[in-house]
Every structure is written in C-alpha cells, then in structure tokens.
Amino acid sequence: GENVEQHPSTLSVQEGDSAVIKCTYSDSASNYFPWYKQELGKGPQLIIDIRSNVGEKKDQRIAVTLNKTAKHFSLHITETQPEDSAVYFCAATRGSSNTGKLIFGQGTTLQVKP
C-alpha cells in the first residue's frame, strides 16, 4: 500500500548549522509533497510544499528537493534557530485523485541547541 518513510527520527544540531530530513514514498502516482511543522500541543503547520513538476523550491531558510525517479524528497533548513525546534512531518498525496488524502511519514524531532 501507500507508504512514506522518514529519516532520521531525531536530529540535534547547533544553532546556525543546517538540518536535512529525508523521505521516500512508495506510490509513483504521488505528485504533491508538503512538509509540516508541529509544535507541542498544536496541529501541524504547513511550511513548504513541492509539486512533481519541479525539482526544487526555496523559501528563505527552507528548501525542498524532489527526485521523482528515486521517489524521494528532502527538507533543508539552513542557519537553524532555536525556534526551529519542533517535529517535522513529510507527506505525499496524489493531488489529482478525488480525495487528496495525505500519507505522512513518522516524523523527525529537530532540536536546535543555542
């Protein structure tokens, strides 16, 4: 069935360093890949997304890359700050399907040390 694998499960970096989180997906029909940030006690917040017709997208300190052939995509955070500490989730979906349900990865707990 549809599956998204996410690595690493935990990531600790020093403030100012870069962080990279990687995901692989199984459904080759997936064509929309959002990333969410979830803080304790809150719902997931959409931070960036990428569609299958592009290979890379950047928004200030955050970038996402997509390799459709290998079926993997990655989140890159540069110049990390303590407020980046949170749980990050990748997801995949068939945007052109009737439902658009998201299949989530297991999450990565990012800790940015001051």
Next chain:
Amino acid sequence: DTGVSQNPRHKITKRGQNVTFRCDPISEHNRLYWYRQTLGQGPEFLTYFQNEAQLEKSRLLSDRFSAERPKGSFSTLEIQRTEQGDSAMYLCASSLGQGVSSYNEQFFGPGTRLTVL
C-alpha cells in the same frame, strides 16, 4: 481568526462512553479531512468530505466511528462505546479543491486530544 477550529481541545472520558468532536473548516473550503495522530507518529487519514458528501473512509474507521458534514460547512466526528485504544489526537484539516487536477494544500486545526480512561 480564519483558520480551522476544533472543539473541544481536550476530552477525557470513561471507556464505553460516546464522544463527539466538532471541526469548523476555513470558510469556503469545500474539502474536509479527519486524521488521527497517536504519540510519536504521523497523522493517519480517517475520512474525507467533499462538501457534504463523505467520499472515502479509511479501514481505521471502525463502525463505532461516524462522521458527518450536514451542510457542507462544519463537521462532527462521533465515537461510540469508546475504548482505551481510541486515545489519540483527532485532527481536522480543510482545503480548497478545484477539480480532480487540483493540488491540495491542507490546513490543520489544533486538534482534539481524547483520553479514554
């Protein structure tokens, strides 16, 4: 506040009781989703509405679960005869779908945390 809202934010109940949660999506969003999230896991899809029609239900949604979106606006999720395994965060998301070829930016509410004793 024009985001997705959910009520209540927390619910503690005894095993065997019924509970109902409410979700108010972003205005004019025609698509509404329910997900369940257990500790340390990503959200898992439960069910999907397009306007008032429930178009997909996950295998996770046993017959004790029922969801409605009677007027295509707010939605309710009811769990009957709750079990301890139902303890989780129940998340609602909404999006503006514009046809089968549309992408699907989903915006989540804060969730309802259910604890079944």
